[in-house]
Amino acid sequence: MSLAPTPSGPAPPSGSAVSPGSTTRAAGAPAGSPATRAWPRVSFDDRMATVDFRVSERAHIVVDSDVCRSCTTRACVTACPARLFVPTGDGGILFNYEQCFECGTCYLVCNGEGAISWSYPEGGHGVVFRWS
Secondary structure, three states: OOOEEOOOOOOOOOOOOOOOEEEEOOOOOOOOOOOOOOOOOOOOHHHHOOEEEOOOOOOEEEEEEHHOOOOOOOOOHOOOOOOEEEEOOOEEEEEEEOOOOOHHHHHHHHHOOOOOEOOOOOOOEEEEOOOO
């Protein structure tokens, strides 16, 4: 099912499916139907407050800064929903695995072969989502 902005809602920004705080509806669904859905505005900090991280001593993602230095897109920096990739002054990438959502987005968008090694955290460790 594709989502399209309602006539009264703002168009989503380029490259995203839905603008936070906008009202969307399934393509072809009449306005006011059950397919209409309001997306509440939630700050990044508020979203992060609903997540617990059980941090392992061993990183589940390892970034090879030498490979990153030749990267021209830096896609991991903009794609990571937890904002954990930071470019360094020498052209490398600094990565903080402790607050990783384990979504794998960085691994999928990386165009540098071998730049990111990704595995699941050790048992009992990793991200825990709360719906409170």
